[in-house]
Amino acid sequence: MDLAYTPEEEEFRARLREWLGKVLPTLPPKPSPDDWPARRAYDLGWQRMLYDAGYAGLHWPVDAGGRRATPTQHLIFLEETEKAGAPYVGANFVGLLHAGPTIAAEGTAEQRARWLPPVLRGEEVWCQGFSEPDAGSDLAALRTRAWRDGDDYVVSGSKIWTSHAEVADWCELLVRTDPRAPKHRGISWLAMPMDAPGITVRPLRTLAGSTEFAEVFLDEVRVPVANRVGPENDGWRVTMVTLSFERGTAFVGEVVACRRVLGELAREARKNGRWDDPVLRRRLGRLNAEFRALWRLTQWNVGESERTGGVPGIGGSVFKLRYSHARQELYDTAADVLGPESLDLSADWTLDRLSSLSYTIAAGTSQIQRNIVAERILGLPKGR
């Protein structure tokens, strides 16, 4: 067991720090949260800078345009960029963190060549079209249909809660290609161009007031058969690969961010006098223990993926479950530190507290994660 970084890893960190120190001051100001075209441009611009400096697709395989960096280097990258206050992946989230890795793992050579470089270069944005109005936790109940017509699939149905749909170029789309097959068979994973005729995007307002996600209506949308990743009707297996990426690496940088926020919170409490309350102090202390441990868990998971190689395991569910609740506890504690000010919507704290409410729902609810941990890690029987 070791927590010391090797000289090569330290050198990687030092070079990255130096680069961040140079480029971050040159970034334009952050766009307003509801200006989606501006956010897209900003996030893609940052991705382009990473690409030009050789930091794009660090953990991707080389034949997918990646750098074949070790998982530890990827961890260092996420830690340092967050510590330096670099922009978040933002609109590039789906492309970089799960559609891309899925195509890298499951796609053909042509598919990798077509879709991966633009993601890395910051030219194309992806969204995730999995959930439907009647298929959320029960994802395999999805009904969006696709039937073959020559070299195309013709797709009809609707998707919901699709983050970044408004500004996406591509959608990782789950469709039912064999309606007679059992629920988990008969599904296929398609890359759908978002500018195809027949697609209507209707933004949905979140409880934070923003338009983070949207409803997507599909009316006889033509998607080339060549855009299918994995065999026809084998999409559920491909989906499991996608979901393991979603839960595996997606939250690493956020843990670092939460630790920073916790420090800010303590200093805020010191300033406004709430620090004198021992109950509150002890809550902050416990949160410190919590986020230190969550950071250790990411280091452990990285060590494990270095040992086993490849796709992250279901251990991501353990992490996601604990982290999503810790994040909510962090922002609830922030509200107690801030008092009435925590009701001011113009404060970042308030918006962050509101958005923390999505963490136990999005990417698989806590109840679903508990089912996964119980059935697939602990081997308890499936419920009827």
Added chain:
Amino acid sequence: MRFQLTEDQRALQAGVRELLTRRFGREQLRAAVDAPNLDRALWRELGEAGFFALRLPEADGGVGLGLPEAVLAFEEAGRALLPGPLVATHLAAGEVPGAATGECVVAAVDGTLVEWLDEADTVRGDVTGAVAMRSADPLTPLHRVPRGASADPVAALLTAAEQLGSAARTCEAAVQHARAREQFGQPIGAFQAVKHLCAEMLVRVEVARVAVYAAAVTADPLDIAAAGLLADEAAERGARDCLQVHGGMGFTWESDVHLHLKRAWVRARRGHGAADAEEALAEHLLSPAAR
């Protein structure tokens, strides 16, 4: 960076588990509950196996290993519910003659409590005015002392390791029972209310595990404080949830669940307890080093 057990560490873990299963399995555990004396032969056997001298340099007759290995051994002791002043004796190895080999049983004042005072050959700390308690844990005789002693961070870490082992064991026991026990025509583990209790148990174990292992690597007092908080939580809540999963059987003297719960309570009272750990971790948030 490779934050994973090495092959040697896995072998050590397996070796200690094998020894304890053979020498302190279920039967011996229940026998000890009926007659709570310290098993001197077992104590010496542990000494021979290097349990107490694990961190003593080889030049001084020790095994020459470090905190991570000690933590793995104590985790196994926690799993097995091994009784006795294990931490105090381990810490005395190299300082108190006979402690390293298990010939001398060493007790110590930890916080305001002393475990196994009457059985010990040597006691470290001031025990004047010690008053015997009717201990909640049938396997840990306790005395209260008027003047408490400040606890060593290493003692806190080894205690956390024992808590971790106990938490892992109660999680396993709950899962085993949930798979076997049937109600309404199916294993109770198929019911979500039960399943989710078990899942949360595992999550607490895994979070405590990385905290304890990391603290063993860094030996940093704050890492140790954090590990203690998370391991106490995992052990105490794990034992409670395990009891719940066992239903009425869990509430009996016959089942081992209460032994885990009571020992977890005793361990959680060692040293300074949660408040000091939380205060130290809070204070650190304000320090420039935390940024």
